[in-house]
Amino acid sequence: MIGASQPATAPPRTRTEHTGNTSTERRTAVADTDEPGERSGGRSGPGGGLLMGRPFGVPVYVSPSWFLVAALITWVFGDQLDRVLPDLGPVRYLVSLFFAVAFYASVLVHELAHTVAALRFKLPVRRIQLQFFGGVSEIEKESETPGREFVLAFVGPLLSLLLTGAFYLGMKAVDPATVPGVLLAGLMISNLLVAAFNLLPGLPLDGGRMLRAVIWGITGKPMAGTVAAAWVGRGLALAVLLGLPLLTHTGVLGNRTEEIGGMNTVMDALLAAILAGIIWTGAGNSLRMARLREHLPELRARTLTRRAIPVENATPLSEALRRANEAGARALVVVDGQGDPTAIVRETAIASVPEHRRPWVAVSTLAQDLTDGMKVSADLTGEELLDHLRATPATEYLVLEPGGAIYGVLSTLDVEKAFVKAMARPQS
Numbered sequence: 001m002i003g004a005s006q007p008a009t010a011p012p013r014t015r016t017e018h019t020g021n022t023s024t025e026r027r028t029a030v031a032d033t034d035e036p037g038e039r040s041g042g043r044s045g046p047g048g049g050l051l052m053g054r055p056f057g058v059p060v061y062v063s064p065s066w067f068l069v070a071a072l073i074t075w076v077f078g079d080q081l082d083r084v085l086p087d088l089g090p091v092r093y094l095v096s097l098f099f100a101v102a103f104y105a106s107v108l109v110h111e112l113a114h115t116v117a118a119l120r121f122k123l124p125v126r127r128i129q130l131q132f133f134g135g136v137s138e139i140e141k142e143s144e145t146p147g148r149e150f151v152l153a154f155v156g157p158l159l160s161l162l163l164t165g166a167f168y169l170g171m172k173a174v175d176p177a178t179v180p181g182v183l184l185a186g187l188m189i190s191n192l193l194v195a196a197f198n199l200l201p202g203l204p205l206d207g208g209r210m211l212r213a214v215i216w217g218i219t220g221k222p223m224a225g226t227v228a229a230a231w232v233g234r235g236l237a238l239a240v241l242l243g244l245p246l247l248t249h250t251g252v253l254g255n256r257t258e259e260i261g262g263m264n265t266v267m268d269a270l271l272a273a274i275l276a277g278i279i280w281t282g283a284g285n286s287l288r289m290a291r292l293r294e295h296l297p298e299l300r301a302r303t304l305t306r307r308a309i310p311v312e313n314a315t316p317l318s319e320a321l322r323r324a325n326e327a328g329a330r331a332l333v334v335v336d337g338q339g340d341p342t343a344i345v346r347e348t349a350i351a352s353v354p355e356h357r358r359p360w361v362a363v364s365t366l367a368q369d370l371t372d373g374m375k376v377s378a379d380l381t382g383e384e385l386l387d388h389l390r391a392t393p394a395t396e397y398l399v400l401e402p403g404g405a406i407y408g409v410l411s412t413l414d415v416e417k418a419f420v421k422a423m424a425r426p427q428s
Contacts, residue, residue, distance in 0.1 A: 049129060058115050060108065063131035073100040077186065084182055095179055102183070103190050104130055106163050110194065111135040113159040117152045133278060134194075142293070146217035146225070153209035160195035164188050202233030204282030226290035233283030241276035245269045292419075296382040299418055305378065305399045305408035306330040310339065311363050317350065318358035331409035333398060334367045341406055343367035344374070344396045368396070375400055378407045389415065 049063040077096040081088060088095065111128045114137045118125050126138040143149035167188035174180045198206040208229040215225035245268045308331035311320045320332050332345035349366035368374075373392025376399050380388060389397070389412065399407040 049131075055112060056115060056119060058119075058125045059127045061127060061129045063129055065132035066104065066130050069132055070097070070100040070104070073103065081182060085177070085179065088179070095183065099183055099186055102187055104135075106160070106187065106191050107135045107194065109163060110156045110160050110198075111137045113155040114139070114152060117155045121148050121152065123152075133275070143213075146213040146222075149216065150210050150213035153206040153213065156206050157195040157198045160191045160198070164191040164195060167191065200236055201229065202236040202279065202283065203229045203286040204233065204279065205236075208233050208283075208286075223290050223294055226286055230283040230287045230290075233286070234280055237276040237280035237283065240279060241272050244272035244275070293383075296386075299382055299385055299415065301376055301380045301385050301399055301410055302378045302407070304414050304418055305410045306414070308333045308406060308408045310335040310341070310406060311345075312337075313342075313362065313364035313367075315363050316359050317353060317361045317363055317366065318355075320345070320363050321350070321358065329408075331396070331411075332363060333406055333409065334363055341370060341398055343369050344398055344409055346396060347411065348395070368394075370398055374398060376410055377402065385415075386419075 049061040049066070052060045052062055054060070074093055074096040077099050078093045081092040081095060085092065108128070108130060111130075115125045115128060118137070118139045121143065123143070124140045126140055128135060128137050139152075143152055167184050171181060171184040171188060174184065176182070176185065199210075200207045201211040202208040203212065203226070211232065212222070212225035212229040215228050216222045219225070307327070307329040309320075309324050309327050309329045310333050311323070313334055313336075324330070324332060331347070332350075333341050334343040334345060336342050343364070345363050345367050353361055353366070371392065373388075374394050374397050376385070376388060376397045378399050378401055393412075395412050397410040397412075399410050401407050
């Protein structure tokens with residue numbers, strides 16, 4: 001959406017994918033979010049669109065949907081220019097295209113405000129994406145205090161208001177009946193609308209994050225702030241769905257009543273439905289992510305780990321499984337002659353070996369060599385555990401006691417099941 005920001009958390013992924021959100025997404029809302037993976041400017045990143053640059057070291061992508069919006073803005077603004085400056089002729093569409101690019105440049109400035117604030121608070125930012133209804137800054141951590149949350153949300157609309165003032169001053173310095181005058185007036189109004197819309201007090205808008213911060217500060221409970229701001233956001237979604245077509249139909253937004261009707265009415269209703277859907281979905285996602293964070297401490301490496309037994313490289317698979325069954329273990333760890341772990345026998349690899357061949361297959365042929373990232377402390381919990389697993393995607397991890405002793409094997413599948421279970425638990 002145009003000019004906001006918002007957090008989200010996702011389970012770890014295996015090596016077959018890219019990365020996700022235990023990120024915090026700050027969405028810019030005209031209605032106001034993976035892993036970079038880019039190589040050079042203009043290249044397409046995984047799910048991100050076209051890479052346009054790296055201000056402050058943060059990759060900025062333009063989603064393919066932006067080009068659709070740019071074409072729509074060019075068409076609509078071109079018609080407006082034809083009324084104000086009829087002598088332009090077909091050139092008006094070039095001017096309109098420039099306006100569309102300049103408008104989204106101001107959206108980018110809004111997002112950069114969130115990004116700079118996040119970096120100032122030492123919150124990593126994965127990327128910025130310009131998309132259909134604005135922009136999104138994907139911030140990977142939650143704010144630690146309500147004060148920081150408030151500042152992080154407020155800086156976006158503040159920058160939009162400052163741009164409004166700058167365009168207003170520029171408009172006063174030129175003839176309003178010229179191309180520069182019309183462009184500056186359009187940019188002033190559009191940035192004012194972006195700021196005003198994002199200051200509405202409902203999630204996922206910036207104003208909703210500010211309301212969340214205020215309630216969090218008063219109650220000391222971030223969940224209470226999220227619930228209140230999310231339900232206000234759902235109320236705003238209904239208000240947009242019903243109110244926007246009504247306002248445009250009655251001419252309150254400046255439309256001449258003789259021009260209202262037919263296709264205009266359909267377009268207004270469609271725009272209202274899209275905006276309302278985005279806001280309603282964003283508010284619901286905020287509730288879902290907040291509920292998840294309440295239960296994240298339940299994700300403990302120690303409780304999710306499968307008991308494992310050590311086996312040497314040359315041990316036949318059948319013998320290793322016999323020992324595991326006797327010990328009540330569900331995983332195998334390959335160790336060297338000194339007893340130090342070197343690899344994990346993959347569960348999928350074991351399942352792929354027919355039972356009659358298992359006496360002739362050494363565990364070393366089914367093992368995955370350990371890297372430092374595949375070694376997990378048994379004391380990791382919650383977001384720290386998820387962060388570690390996302391940093392080094394794998395199917396299994398070796399879990400170690402603080403002293404270095406083998407505790408067991410942690411399966412990504414078990415973590416994902418626990419993650420889904422936490423999401424399904426009722427809100428406390």
